[in-house]
Amino acid sequence: MVQPIFSCMIVIPGPASIELGGRIAGELGLEPKPLDYRVFPDGESYIRLTSQVACETVVIVQTTAPDPDTRLMQLLLTAGTAKDFGAKRIVCVIPYLSYARQDKRFLEGEALSLDVIFRLLEAAGVDDLVVVDVHSAVSMNAIKERHDICVHNVSAMPLLAGYLERQGYDGAYSLSPDKGAVHLAEAASKVLGGGYGSFDKFRNRKTGDIEMKVKDLNIKGERAVVFDDIISSGGTMARAIEALRAQGAAKVAAACTHALFMGGAEEKIRKAGADLIVASDTVETPFSRVSVASAVAEILKGL
Ligand code: R5P
Numbered sequence: 001m002v003q004p005i006f007s008c009m010i011v012i013p014g015p016a017s018i019e020l021g022g023r024i025a026g027e028l029g030l031e032p033k034p035l036d037y038r039v040f041p042d043g044e045s046y047i048r049l050t051s052q053v054a055c056e057t058v059v060i061v062q063t064t065a066p067d068p069d070t071r072l073m074q075l076l077l078t079a080g081t082a083k084d085f086g087a088k089r090i091v092c093v094i095p096y097l098s099y100a101r102q103d104k105r106f107l108e109g110e111a112l113s114l115d116v117i118f119r120l121l122e123a124a125g126v127d128d129l130v131v132v133d134v135h136s137a138v139s140m141n142a143i144k145e146r147h148d149i150c151v152h153n154v155s156a157m158p159l160l161a162g163y164l165e166r167q168g169y170d171g172a173y174s175l176s177p178d179k180g181a182v183h184l185a186e187a188a189s190k191v192l193g194g195g196y197g198s199f200d201k202f203r204n205r206k207t208g209d210i211e212m213k214v215k216d217l218n219i220k221g222e223r224a225v226v227f228d229d230i231i232s233s234g235g236t237m238a239r240a241i242e243a244l245r246a247q248g249a250a251k252v253a254a255a256c257t258h259a260l261f262m263g264g265a266e267e268k269i270r271k272a273g274a275d276l277i278v279a280s281d282t283v284e285t286p287f288s289r290v291s292v293a294s295a296v297a298e299i300l301k302g303l
Pocket of ligand 1: 177181228229230231232233234235236237
């Protein structure tokens with residue numbers, strides 16, 4: 001039997017992360033503690049703790065897609081209740097942090113959504129937040145400064161790149177669809193070799209349409225992988241894959257941390273010419289071939 005590493009830490013997988021929460025607990029040598037939950041017919045969430053939490057470090061694992069508002073509410077209810085029952089420290093692992101893309105007021109009068117999420121977590125008594133490949137670490141760090149929450153940002157890129165290496169992409173060129181995500185391609189290229197770079201993407205904030213500036217990458221006959229934090233509609237990834245194919249790339253893969261895959265995304269990306277699609281398990285989908293459990297557990301071991 002695996003001995004628990006921590007006698008005073010318990011892991012509660014939230015309704016959206018039963019599998020990943022179980023994997024994280026397993027990495028720590030702990031049994032996951034179940035949460036009693038349901039959603040009433042009117043959409044309200046109910047939760048009840050089934051374990052003693054007094055004097056414990058309580059780790060709640062809950063991703064926030066699909067259905068971000070319900071998932072966030074379940075997380076807040078769980079954290080607030082653990083606090084009420086005497087938890088010593090509340091650690092929220094939110095593998096995919098929704099609302100993180102709205103980390104600025106792009107238009108006058110807009111909500112600064114990520115800041116409001118931090119306020120809510122703080123009010124629920126959260127001490128530590130662990131996220132995976134948050135949309136912009138720079139913006140999140142600026143927002144974090146205004147709150148009393150310790151934040152840890154884990155990257156799935158080395159894990160995704162390791163998977164791709166085993167699938168025949170060793171030495172492939174790593175690319176991000178926009179400059180803001182070039183650190184993802186850089187991290188992946190440390191595993192794959194083969195160099196890295198980015199295209200340049202602009203989003204019209206009123207229509208949501210994207211425009212991509214494509215440069216010549218001298219990629220004819222080569223293999224390439226496009227790395228992004230999120231695939232949602234698939235539009236960004238499809239444009240990047242299409243551009244690589246147009247430049248004569250021999251084999252192209254699409255990799256992301258958070259696979260939201262809203263209606264038709266897979267078809268769009270395959271039609272653009274992707275040979276392989278891979279994602280992590282921050283959002284559980286058929287593309288989740290890589291687990292972030294070990295990387296998250298490493299952070300938890302250091303708390
Ligand atoms: C945005 O900047 C993100 O990094 C992703 O590129 C974006 O969210 C992907 O969205 P979609 O799949 O809808 O193009």
